[in-house]
Amino acid sequence: MTLLGKILTFVNLAFSLVVGAFIVLFFAKQTNWHDAADKWQKYADVAEADRKAADLEAEKAVKDKAKAVADVQAELNKAIAARDDLEKKVKAAEAELATAKAEASQAGNTTAAYLAEVNRRRDEVSTYKKLLDARETQVVDLQKRYDKANAEKLDAQIAFKSEQERARNLLDENAKLVADREQTKTRGGATTGGGAGRIETVAKPPPEDVEGMVEESDPRSGLVTISIGSDSGVNKGNTLEVYRFKPRPDYVGMIRIVDSRPHQAVGRAILPLRSGPIQKGDRVAAEILGRR
Numbered sequence: 001m002t003l004l005g006k007i008l009t010f011v012n013l014a015f016s017l018v019v020g021a022f023i024v025l026f027f028a029k030q031t032n033w034h035d036a037a038d039k040w041q042k043y044a045d046v047a048e049a050d051r052k053a054a055d056l057e058a059e060k061a062v063k064d065k066a067k068a069v070a071d072v073q074a075e076l077n078k079a080i081a082a083r084d085d086l087e088k089k090v091k092a093a094e095a096e097l098a099t100a101k102a103e104a105s106q107a108g109n110t111t112a113a114y115l116a117e118v119n120r121r122r123d124e125v126s127t128y129k130k131l132l133d134a135r136e137t138q139v140v141d142l143q144k145r146y147d148k149a150n151a152e153k154l155d156a157q158i159a160f161k162s163e164q165e166r167a168r169n170l171l172d173e174n175a176k177l178v179a180d181r182e183q184t185k186t187r188g189g190a191t192t193g194g195g196a197g198r199i200e201t202v203a204k205p206p207p208e209d210v211e212g213m214v215e216e217s218d219p220r221s222g223l224v225t226i227s228i229g230s231d232s233g234v235n236k237g238n239t240l241e242v243y244r245f246k247p248r249p250d251y252v253g254m255i256r257i258v259d260s261r262p263h264q265a266v267g268r269a270i271l272p273l274r275s276g277p278i279q280k281g282d283r284v285a286a287e288i289l290g291r292r
Contacts, residue, residue: 203254205240205286208233212284214242215264219277222269224255226284231262240267240284250275252282 104112212228228234234257242252252275255267269278 203239204237204256206233206235206238209286210234211286212240214278214280214282214284217278217280217282223258224267224269224278226255226265226267227263228284229263229265230260234265235260239270240286241288242269242278242282242284243288244275244279244282251288252276252278255284 210228210232212226212232212234214224215227216225218224226234226240234240236257236259238257238260240255240257242255244250244252254270255278256270257265257267259266267284
């Protein structure tokens with residue numbers, strides 16, 4: 001084959017390849033167009049279905065709105081009818097009032113003035129009654145407060161006088177005790193005979209068999225406060241025995257009651273004491289069996 005033939009053969013082959021490529025591209029393009037057309041058709045179908053549903057909803061909303069408007073119109077009509085009926089009643093009442101006014105006018109101004117005055121006086125009396133009731137309530141409350149304050153005042157005065165008397169008695173007893181001690185020191189010790197330095201040691205227990213405890217003790221004055229008093233039969237002048245359990249059971253001595261009141265009493269130690277000063281927590285009793 002000549003060179004020209006070879007060239008022509010090569011050109012023919014290239015042309016065939018180009019034509020084939022164009023044919024392939026054409027068919028591929030046709031296929032893509034078909035798929036795109038199907039896709040858009042589906043979109044169109046969906047849109048149409050949505051439009052129909054929206055139309056149905058809009059139609060239903062319109063019907064519902066129309067029904068609501070009809071209901072409101074019916075209520076409005078009822079209200080208008082009721083208003084018209086009330087207007088008729090008002091006009092009838094106005095007519096009756098006009099008739100009553102005419103009749104009252106015929107009765108004369110004196111009657112009208114008398115009725116107005118009676119109404120004014122009645123309102124005035126009602127107002128005064130309300131004020132009187134309020135004032136009466138206030139007076140009762142103030143009277144209760146006054147009675148309560150007066151009772152508290154009397155209680156305070158009684159308590160004050162009682163405390164004054166008790167303090168005076170304690171001071172007197174303390175002064176006597178100090179004087180007795182001074183006289184005892186001057187004479188060289190305690191005496192049991194008569195005279196100014198005499199310390200009475202005769203036992204005088206209360207009638208009841210009572211027991212108590214020392215709540216407070218003052219070693220300098222010899223005065224002690226105990227937990228039993230006049231409500232237990234312990235009175236001024238009675239004597240009580242004093243003892244303790246710790247650190248060992250021991251008899252301490254005797255006290256004489258110088259002041260007594262319910263639930264509490266004050267006593268003075270009778271010298272000499274066997275186990276030192278009376279201490280807080282010591283026991284007191286009317287009698288101690290077998291005491292030394």
